[in-house]
Amino acid sequence: MGHAGSASLTIAAQHIFDGIDMRGPGSVRIAQGRIERISFGETAGASIRLPRDAILAPGFIDIQVNGGGGVLLNDQPTEAGVRGIVEAHRKAGTTGCLPTLISDRSEVIERLAVAAETCLEIPGVLGFHLEGPALNRSRKGIHPDAEIRVPDRRDLAAIKSFGDRGRSIVTLAPECVPASMIDELIAAGLRIAAGHSDATAAEIGQAVDRGVSGVTHLFNAMSQLNAREPGLVGAALGDDRLFAGIICDGIHVDPTGLRVAFRCKGRDRLMLVTDAMPLAGTNDRQFMLQGREITLHDGRLTGRDGTLAGAHLTMIEAVRNAVALIGISLVDALVMASRTPASFLGLGSELGRIAPGYRADLVAFNPDFEVVDTWMSGVGSMGEASKASERG
Structure with missing residues (x-):
């Protein structure tokens, strides 16, 4: 399992559901447990590349x-x-x-x-x-x-x-x-x-x-x-x-x-x-x-x-x-x-989308509905980043 708490990383995927539309290919840049940038048509330089058939979505x-x-x-x-x-x-x-x-x-x-x-x-x-x-x-x-x-x-x-x-x-x-x-x-x-x-x-x-x-x-x-x-x-x-x-x-x-x-x-x-x-x-x-x-x-x-x-x-x-x-x-x-x-839950500006500023709580799964990986921002009291989960 991935962790997105304090690390900076970029996840590349052929298919990205951003919470509104299915798009891709593209990449999602994460920094300090938050989504910093989402780019479409651009997958170069990614630190993580998902399998071609995987879908990246909000957790x-x-x-x-x-x-x-x-x-x-x-x-x-x-x-x-x-x-x-x-x-x-x-x-x-x-x-x-x-x-x-x-x-x-x-x-x-x-x-x-x-x-x-x-x-x-x-x-x-x-x-x-x-x-x-x-x-x-x-x-x-x-x-x-x-x-x-x-x-x-x-x-x-x-x-x-x-x-x-x-x-x-x-x-x-x-x-x-x-x-x-x-x-x-x-x-x-x-x-x-x-x-x-x-x-x-x-x-x-x-x-x-x-x-x-x-x-x-x-x-x-x-x-x-x-x-x-x-x-x-x-x-x-x-x-x-x-x-x-x-x-x-x-x-x-x-x-x-x-x-x-x-x-x-x-x-x-x-x-x-x-x-x-x-x-x-x-x-x-x-x-x-x-x-x-x-x-x-x-x-x-x-x-x-x-x-x-x-x-x-x-x-x-x-x-x-x-x-x-x-x-x-x-x-x-x-x-x-x-x-x-x-x-x-009143968290619509924090969770449920892949967009700049949202928490980096993400899931990747394949067409057989098997989870490939998850990333979590690390959540303490509401809105505060804390220690991310260790890779499991």
Whole structure:
């Protein structure tokens, strides 16, 4: 894996997706972890030459990643745990992510809160995603019933501390918390996504008016679109203010649903996410999730009762699947994997494009959707360059 932190280097490629168009041949000059120059038709003097069929693109941004490389964040809410997740997903082209904590005890949220500041110095950590605990039990999915609750003052203090820990997200069911709590979390600097929710479309509209801006794993664990009650699905599809993550593995959402979502939301509001679990990046077939055995079979992660338990997916696979299952262009899929999540996180002037001044977070992959290499600028607190990853 390449590193772009303090070194100056020039990468030459026959095909460059700059975040807007597929272009090339050309070269990208990197200095001090930032893109200094992009030149087309000019590849002489490059320090790195990619294979002729490789595509150079902005690195993928995954806003929902529970685990990878054998690590589940809930079990290891520590710097070492986060580092393990980031390293596992970097091999699949993810150069920026939000390690995701699912509903758990107050002590676990607090442990991650204590580690969060140090974790932000790990290249690739853009913030955190707290999925729960304020969810609707009727749409809990694999979240443990015992840990679903309206946050008390202790929980709130820990959750709000993530407001200045990068660009962090809280997923909640808007109908299950006081409106004032949504205001309080947004005022603390958090982005709020609706998910694991049985809300009506009207309730979602009111939440969006208050500042809710995202939807977590569209179609899954939420009120569905019906003739006279559009639910969260209908509200998400119909409201251009909402960004929506979607799990593009062919299991969580039927391909027809994927196509409908893309037609309604488009590449600028629909984001590819993995919802990955610890088995991503390993050859293992089982893991324990809060005392329950989760098994991988035919690409599907389930508990003993058949409930889906996250996804066995990486971002490069999500990009490949989006092209194959939705029938969209590679350009559209790449936008959904980088520029759109960057925009959702308020990082659209830093990430998601290959342009002067942007962070040098890049991925190169071949036509078989195999990652050739990645480069990371090294990210400390927002916008600050720090030590780049070592070649891995």
